[in-house]
Amino acid sequence: MQDPLKAICDDDLERRWLWISLLLAGGMGFLLGMYALKSNLHPPSNVETIDSSRLHLTEEFAEDNLGVKENEDGSLTVTMVAARYGFFPPVIEVPTDTPVKFRVASADVLHGFHVPYTNAATMIVPGYVSEVSTSFPTAGTYSFLCNEYCGLGHDSMWSRLTVVNKTDGGDK
């Protein structure tokens, strides 16, 4: 069979390299794609709008309803509001090895959150609800940082996330 790349490339050595490049790029894309699909590891991609100026009037993001809630299947949902310059509620505690779904809305500008050394991260965009699912295998106190420039006080926008051992957590 004739090499289909022969039409654009006369040199044998270079054509071989072109094949390697295509396989490398295609292979990387394929492997990462398959890995993401198999382990259900997707970036936070929730398409859901919300009126950021009226968060307090929604049921879900009203102040009293924020925080960690247990779902029927034992997983957790953490509802949070990001506003200059803090996360609400500021202290969060979750057990190890439990599926946690963060649902976060911004009350003002762009924010983001990232828990260093984990893949718990998302942008928080006014007008939209961010949703990110993960779980934390290692107990400890983690920093919960705003990782998107949100104004002159951006540096001081951070809080803590405590991960406790599932067995120590009692009946929580």
Next chain:
Amino acid sequence: MNNKTSASLGLANMWVAFIFFAVAAVLGLYQTVERMDIIPGLKSPELYFASVSTHGVLMGFVLTTFFVMGFGYYAASTSLKQEIWSKPFAWFGFWLSLIGVLIAAVPLLTGNASVLYTFYPPLMAHPAFYIGATLLVVGSWVWCLQMVMMMSSWKKANPGETVPLVMYGTTANAILWFITSLGVASEVLFQLIPWSLGIIDTVDVGLARTLFSWTLHAIVYFWLFPAYIALYTLVPAAAGGRVFSDQMGRVAFILLLLFSVPIGFHHLYMDPFQAAGWKFLHMTGTFMVSVPTLLTGFTVIASLEVAGRLRGGKGLFGWIGALPWNNPIVLAALLALLMLTFGGFGGMINASYSMNAMVHNTQWITGHFHLIFAGTTVIMYFGTAYYLWPKMSGKALYSTKLAVYQLWFWFIGMLVLTLPWHQLGIAGQPRRISSTPYDESLVQSWITAEYAMIAGGLVLVVSALMLVYNLFKTHGNAQAETNLEVEYAESLHSTARMPKLMNSFGFWVALIVIYMVASYGYPILQFFLMETFGTVPWSI
């Protein structure tokens, strides 16, 4: 032929580029010191974020756009042996862009546009910032039109002949930039300017970010293009060899043109408002765009090997030592390729749909794009400037030795700056911060890398000033340049029978339009199909 108009256009544009570059480099050093909190009196978020915004705009928009325009005008007229299509129009574009920069500089320097160069609505800057940036882009469209007109008029005058590779690449970049800039242009013209003037009350931040992502990735290829063009066309000749394959250069340029715009969603991986499937589609395109870079690596290294062997280099690696390491443009190319290799590895992580979550918006990203842009791309701007300055000014380069030291300083400074940044990113340091008031244990783990960052910044500023000094002194050099001819590398393989598709752009532009509709059509349309809530402006 040394075309006088294109030489003055080249020099004027590149001087604007390098003067603003030097200012931005000094700001960069200040930022490395400020963000580390070691001098308490220096701490000021107002000044820091004004500086970061200015640094980003000057490096990303001003250095690049003016360098690309200057290089394009000079390369077009010297390779086609043809006058600039319209001289007054070219100067009009130059002045429009420069006035735009000066208008935007006022709010930037006074802290009224500290919204970073990515604009970040709903933070709102003074309208003059958006208007100035728009004028810069509109001025650059003048350049795009000139390049397209010069290539097509040359083809009419030389039917059946192959457009020189340098011009083919430059025209590809002009087309790329026009298509690329439409995203940010729509954001600024239909959303940000009316909003900042109070004509509309709110903006949809999701739509604004989607439009910006259209521009945000391909713009880096607009910056990178002249570096690649120089690698293919100037470096092999300067090293004493030939370009291994002219045709593969064209394939690389076409692939860059085709794959760099419809893949912008890898900047939105962590954003809500776009579904995972679209992000997945854009990821596959992101991996495809590495193919032209891999191809460029092969062709350029093969071309250098040809040169090294012609110079008497023997054995598997002997040709490397035989290369003219003291020739600035060749040295720049070798260092650029090294930095491209490091930066490329990091890029694979950011490009990956799932791994990116670990490094998103951390200092890792800053490290990545400084390696590829400030490293690979900008060092090729330096090498190209050292090569072209004597030809454009008619004076011999003031000091080749100083140029060689300057390039090594830039390379070392950039590695010392960016490799620790990758480590900081993995250790969770956010990229856009002016201080580190976080948990002690976290902050302690960052200290060593941060001192390295300051050292790197210092070396880079010295290097930046050495460049400007050398170019400035060249104009006053008593010694005239003896060789005013720009030597573009000949191809090792014959270019006589060039397929029509590799000598024109019509088909490729049609393909890009189809690809763009497929990858951006619905993601943009969705904002008009669902109920969205706009956001009012916020001051910084």
